[in-house]
Amino acid sequence: MLPERLEKPYDFRETEERIYKKWEESGYFNPDNLPPRHKEPFSIIMPPPNVTGILHMGHAAMLVIEDIMIRSERMRGKKTLWLPGTDHAAIATQSKVEKILEKEGIRKRDLTRDEFFKRAEQFAQESHDTIVNQVRKMGASVDWSREAFTLDKKRSLAVRTAFKRMYEEGLIYRGNRIVNWDPKGQTTISDDEVEHKETKGKLYTFKYSHDFPIPIATTRPETKIGDTGVAVHPNGKWKEYIGKQFMIKDFVGYELNIKIIADESVDEGFGTGAVGLTPAHSQTDWHIAEKNNLPIKQVINGHAKINSGPLEGKKTLEAREEIVEWLKKNNLFEKEEEMVQNISVAERSGGTIEPLPKLQWFIAVNKEFTKEDGGKTTLKKLMREAVESGAIKIIPERFEKIYYHWIDNLRDWCISRQILYGHQIPVWYCLLSTCTDKEIMYNPQTNRMVVPRSEKIKPIVSIEKPEGCPRCGVKELHQDPDTLDTWFSSGLWTFSTLGWPDKNSLDLKNYHPTSVLETGYDILFFWVARMILMSEYFLGEVPFKTVYLHGLVRDAKGQKMSKSIGNIVDPIDMIAKYGADATRMSLVIGAPAGSDISLSEDKIKGYKHFGNKLWNIARFILLHTEEMGDESGQPATLALKDKEYIAEMENLIRDVTEALASYRFHIAGEALYHYVWHTLADKIIEESKAVFAGDDELLKKSRAQTLGTLLRNSLLMLHPFMPFITEELWSIAQKKDSGETGETNKPKLLIIESWPHQS
RNA sequence: GCGCCCUUAGCUCAAUGGUAGAGCGUUCCCUUCACACGGGAAAGGCCGAAAGUUCGAUCCUUUCAGGGCGCACCA
Numbered sequence: 001m002l003p004e005r006l007e008k009p010y011d012f013r014e015t016e017e018r019i020y021k022k023w024e025e026s027g028y029f030n031p032d033n034l035p036p037r038h039k040e041p042f043s044i045i046m047p048p049p050n051v052t053g054i055l056h057m058g059h060a061a062m063l064v065i066e067d068i069m070i071r072s073e074r075m076r077g078k079k080t081l082w083l084p085g086t087d088h089a090a091i092a093t094q095s096k097v098e099k100i101l102e103k104e105g106i107r108k109r110d111l112t113r114d115e116f117f118k119r120a121e122q123f124a125q126e127s128h129d130t131i132v133n134q135v136r137k138m139g140a141s142v143d144w145s146r147e148a149f150t151l152d153k154k155r156s157l158a159v160r161t162a163f164k165r166m167y168e169e170g171l172i173y174r175g176n177r178i179v180n181w182d183p184k185g186q187t188t189i190s191d192d193e194v195e196h197k198e199t200k201g202k203l204y205t206f207k208y209s210h211d212f213p214i215p216i217a218t219t220r221p222e223t224k225i226g227d228t229g230v231a232v233h234p235n236g237k238w239k240e241y242i243g244k245q246f247m248i249k250d251f252v253g254y255e256l257n258i259k260i261i262a263d264e265s266v267d268e269g270f271g272t273g274a275v276g277l278t279p280a281h282s283q284t285d286w287h288i289a290e291k292n293n294l295p296i297k298q299v300i301n302g303h304a305k306i307n308s309g310p311l312e313g314k315k316t317l318e319a320r321e322e323i324v325e326w327l328k329k330n331n332l333f334e335k336e337e338e339m340v341q342n343i344s345v346a347e348r349s350g351g352t353i354e355p356l357p358k359l360q361w362f363i364a365v366n367k368e369f370t371k372e373d374g375g376k377t378t379l380k381k382l383m384r385e386a387v388e389s390g391a392i393k394i395i396p397e398r399f400e401k402i403y404y405h406w407i408d409n410l411r412d413w414c415i416s417r418q419i420l421y422g423h424q425i426p427v428w429y430c431l432l433s434t435c436t437d438k439e440i441m442y443n444p445q446t447n448r449m450v451v452p453r454s455e456k457i458k459p460i461v462s463i464e465k466p467e468g469c470p471r472c473g474v475k476e477l478h479q480d481p482d483t484l485d486t487w488f489s490s491g492l493w494t495f496s497t498l499g500w501p502d503k504n505s506l507d508l509k510n511y512h513p514t515s516v517l518e519t520g521y522d523i524l525f526f527w528v529a530r531m532i533l534m535s536e537y538f539l540g541e542v543p544f545k546t547v548y549l550h551g552l553v554r555d556a557k558g559q560k561m562s563k564s565i566g567n568i569v570d571p572i573d574m575i576a577k578y579g580a581d582a583t584r585m586s587l588v589i590g591a592p593a594g595s596d597i598s599l600s601e602d603k604i605k606g607y608k609h610f611g612n613k614l615w616n617i618a619r620f621i622l623l624h625t626e627e628m629g630d631e632s633g634q635p636a637t638l639a640l641k642d643k644e645y646i647a648e649m650e651n652l653i654r655d656v657t658e659a660l661a662s663y664r665f666h667i668a669g670e671a672l673y674h675y676v677w678h679t680l681a682d683k684i685i686e687e688s689k690a691v692f693a694g695d696d697e698l699l700k701k702s703r704a705q706t707l708g709t710l711l712r713n714s715l716l717m718l719h720p721f722m723p724f725i726t727e728e729l730w731s732i733a734q735k736k737d738s739g740e741t742g743e744t745n746k747p748k749l750l751i752i753e754s755w756p757h758q759s
Numbered sequence: 760g761c762g763c764c765c766u767u768a769g770c771u772c773a774a775u776g777g778u779a780g781a782g783c784g785u786u787c788c789c790u791u792c793a794c795a796c797g798g799g800a801a802a803g804g805c806c807g808a809a810a811g812u813u814c815g816a817u818c819c820u821u822u823c824a825g826g827g828c829g830c831a832c833c834a
Contacts, residue, residue: 009796196831203834218834231834267833275834284832341833355832398763405762405830525829556771556783558827590772590781595764596827598771602783605796612796620793666773670781685793 003732006622010615012579012608016724020136023727028752030143031079035752042078043511044070045494046142047519047527048150050089051127052096055134057553057561057599058520060571061587063138065550065665066518068588070141071720072660073515075755081511083497084135084142086128088151090422090486091185091348097123097421113420113481120421124151134572139580139723141751146507148497150489151423158496159489160426160463162538167461169369171379171537172415174459176359178286179414180344183304184351187418188360190485191411192525193347201341205272205334206327208256209248214238215334217271219341220281221327222319225254225309226299229277231288234262238274252326253310261292281355296357304354316354361416361425361482365533372540382536383407383529392532394547395663396594399524406525415485422483428460429478430469491530494543517544521551521594548663549594553587556600574604581722582608588669588721610673611725614718617681618729621711624692625704639699642706645684649710653756656717669721676714684710713756726750 027033031041044066049059066082074080097120098108108116128149135142148155166172179188205217214230232238241260248256265288266275279289280298289296301307304316311319327333344353365380384407386392387400394400416425460466460477468475492500498512499505513535517528528547535543554560555567562568574583585607591597638646652675659668684707691703711733719726730750 006793009794216834220834265832270833272834277834282832282834284834287832339833342831402763402829409830521829554771558771586782592773595772600771600783603771603781606782609794609796612794616794616797618793623793670773673781681793682798686798689791689793 003622005728005732006615006619010612010725010728012581012611012724013576015728016137016139016575016580019724019727020139023141023749023751024144026749026751028074028749029082029141030145031081034074034079037077038074038079038752040078041081041510041515042070042073043081043083043514044516044518045497045514046082046084047517047523048085048087048148048490048493049131050092051086051124051131051149052089052092053127054130055571057569057571057587059134060138060583061550061553061591061597062518062520063135063140064584064587065548066516067138067140067584067723068660068665068720069516069518071723071751072755074141074751075716075719075753077754079510081146081507082140082142083146083148083511084132084140084144085148085150085493085497086124086131087490088124088149088422088486090417090483091187091189091419092486093120093124094419094421095185095348116420137572137575137580139584141723146497150486150493155489155492155496156423157463158492158500159423159484161501162488162492162534163426163484164461164463165538166363171364171367171369172361173364174359174361176357177362177412177414178280178283178355179358179360180346181302181354181356181358182346182349182351183302183354185346185349185419186302188358188414188416189346189348189353190414190487194353195345195347196342197345198340199343201339201343203271203337203339204324204327205336207332207334208246208251208258208276209332212246212248212258213241214260214274215272216274216276218276219339220278220316220320221323222306222311222316223278223281223299224276224323225252225256225306225311226278226280226297227256227258227276228279228297229259229261229289229292229294231261231263231266231275231277233266233268233273234264236266236268236273252323257295259292259294261288261294263288263291280357283355286355286357298357300354300356302354302356304352360414361427363413363415365410365412379533379537380407380410383532386532386536386542391542392545392547395549396592399521399547399549399594403524403529406529413485415488416480416482417485418481419483422486423489425480425482425484426462427480428462428466429457429480430460430472430474431457431476431478432469432472432474487526487530490527491534492538494531494535495539500538512539513542514544516546516548518548518550521549524549546663551591551594551596554596554598556598556602558596558598569599569601574601577601578604578608579611579724581611581725582606584723585610585669585673585721588665589673590670591666593663610677611722613677613681614714614722614725615729617676617685617714618711618733620685621707622733624688624700625708637698637702638706639702641687642702645706645710648679649713653713653717657755660720668717672714672718672721676718680710680714715750716753716756719750719753723751 023029031038046066047062049055070080070082100123101108101119111119163172180191180194182189201219203217203219204221205215207215214232216230218224232242234242239262242262244260246258248258266273277285277288277294279285279294279296281300299307300316306312306314306319311322314322324333345351346353363379366378368376368378371377384404387394387403394403460470465479466477469477494514495508495512498507500508519528531543535541552560555569559565559567571583582604586599586604587597652671655671656668659665659671688703688707691699715726715730727750734748
């Protein structure tokens with residue numbers, strides 16, 4: 001007798017939604033509700049998807065791998081917490097909202113800060129709802145009761161608390177330094193958000209004036225009106241001029257005052273062996289200028305235009321042409337050569353980065369401070385040591401090298417952004433003239449200080465809005481209009497989600513450090529490194545013990561998925577067509593840690609067929625056996641052949657368990673796939689048909705029991721990979737069981753069943 | 760420039776110090792009472808090139824070629 005539900009082919013559309021609901025109602029996603037055998041905590045905090053739209057295959061891959069870990073650990077008796085959330089994604093969300101407003105014919109400047117913020121929140125909410133729905137569809141066994149958002153109230157308190165503490169320690173400071181200015185987005189961005197693109201450029205060689213002895217080579221003539229020095233090699237061909245100062249009365253109508261200085265970094269072999277220094281518009285030059293006390297002369301403004309003099313208002317490229325023309329006309333031009341150069345581009349907006357000096361907030365990564373144990377360290381050291389000591393293991397290991405390399409090149413992190421959507425910096429200013437000696441222009445409508453931002457206005461850093469100015473007592477204070485880099489709040493993610501800054505939080509005690517962080521290798525620096533920094537600093541412990549990095553999901557030809565190529569495979573479409581189980585399998589098998597996954601619809605379809613196969617295996621087995629087998633082990637009466645089958649299964653259990661423990665999910669998945677199809681179905685079941693057609697009752701009984709055990713273990717181990725169909729089959733097999741033994745046996749959900757024993 | 764990865768079946772990719780696998784595709788046979796979303800059979804790979812280590816290498820080492828990626832203040 002076949003159970004009724006097995007008579008029909010497997011219908012994932014009907015099943016998946018029903019099963020997910022059943023899991024949610026069971027409460028088992030929440031570790032607090034797990035049965036008492038679940039003691040040892042196992043926690044993963046989900047990398048929060050950006051609330052900028054919908055989930056893509058990369059997110060799907062992330063969800064699957066994390067769910068496999070959570071489900072298998074839950075079955076192995078761990079107290080599993082998988083905490084979900086979303087990220088407000090500051091710049092990314094803001095630019096999306098701006099585009100939407102643009103379509104509605106609304107300009108950003110027509111809205112107040114609050115109005116804009118409301119629109120952004122509304123968009124974020126809609127996007128959040130879509131994402132949550134998608135996460136459910138994937139079958140992710142996350143604890144919704146603990147869901148978090150990087151910009152909600154609790155996280156905001158964490159951010160402000162963190163900011164204040166770091167400020168008081170001197171690790172957050174406000175400084176006038178060269179930043180990566182994005183003229184298109186009108187904001188600073190961090191070094192990591194800058195992409196270097198190879199482009200064809202020209203190297204121009206010229207002299208400032210006929211009296212000036214040294215020719216200079218440059219790719220950006222427009223910046224040369226901001227030159228205040230020339231660097232040459234201390235022992236090079238120009239050394240006789242070191243220390244001399246030259247006044248150039250007319251350089252394209254500008255007056256230059258150039259000092260020749262020596263610097264080891266000058267490459268004699270490149271260009272003319274002399275570098276024209278533009279401290280205000282080049283990171284390198286800034287440092288050399290600082291060492292040599294050269295003045296800093298800003299000539300380009302935030303709109304990438306010349307800010308003064310005869311060329312005022314000209315765009316950089318226009319100014320470049322005019323300067324080259326002027327040089328040629330005045331016989332100062334020597335030559336121009338084609339060359340490949342790297343141009344800096346803002347990752348989000350695509351704008352060409354203009355290095356500019358600006359008054360911004362930074363995190364000092366090289367500044368020494370005293371740890372709780374009295375030892376001295378820096379944030380950079382904390383980040384390095386966490387991995388070096390082995391406290392954090394990165395999988396695959398090769399990314400550890402990449403991580404160190406990044407840390408070694410790390411400079412102070414600019415955290416202030418001139419955008420509206422995000423955590424507003426918890427800093428207030430008193431603008432009364434008694435508290436500052438500079439006049440401030442302030443636009444109350446936009447809550448923006450127009451200019452000049454000044455170091456002379458003293459910041460008042462506070463978690464909550466201060467009652468009044470601590471110096472003059474005046475009530476009216478103005479909050480810094482800038483918001484924080486989105487990675488500042490996500491850096492706190494592993495502990496801000498667990499109750500920090502409340503140090504008595506039970507969740508924080510139980511689940512931090514988290515067990516595993518699983519994410520794409522593309523945000524190793526952006527995010528993983530920042531979490532290590534924050535957790536080490538604020539809690540003195542690692543945020544996670546293991547980092548598992550997955551690759552990018554690419555199309556069938558290995559190309560990056562993108563809208564312009566039109567090769568995007570949408571997880572939700574695939575779930576609708578082939579089911580979540582099939583989609584999950586396709587993202588695990590053939591996808592080892594750290595390497596890119598190439599995905600095709602055919603691959604997903606293949607795993608849908610596998611689901612069908614599994615369904616029919618269960619049909620066959622349940623047709624011939626009374627029960628699926630239980631934990632009590634093998635009866636002594638098993639036939640020889642059946643003992644072999646059981647032994648084979650035990651090997652599989654060992655292999656799969658080991659593969660999972662070593663984070664080789666693709667191996668585990670493939671082993672199961674291969675066993676179920678090509679061993680259980682093709683060999684064992686085929687051979688069993690003859691057994692059941694025969695008349696040896698003992699043999700039949702032995703085989704039926706064996707098949708029941710094989711099915712049982714297959715379902716158990718496949719569950720983390722294909723949770724829906726396995727749970728459904730489990731419930732069917734259980735029902736048959738309890739139907740015969742009476743109704744007191746409440747069927748147990750597969751989700752909390754015990755992982756098969758290894759012998 | 761520094762560093763990392765990849766090169767395996769027609770395509771996209773796994774695995775492994777000792778007979779090489781998956782998905783899709785190709786050829787032939789079979790509607791047999793789990794499944795045609797199936798079964799059976801088959802074709803197809805000197806595992807990028809060369810040298811070395813080893814009883815033995817696709818796997819380890821070195822060099823080379825091609826491809827990809829990360830980082831970087833070549834003015």
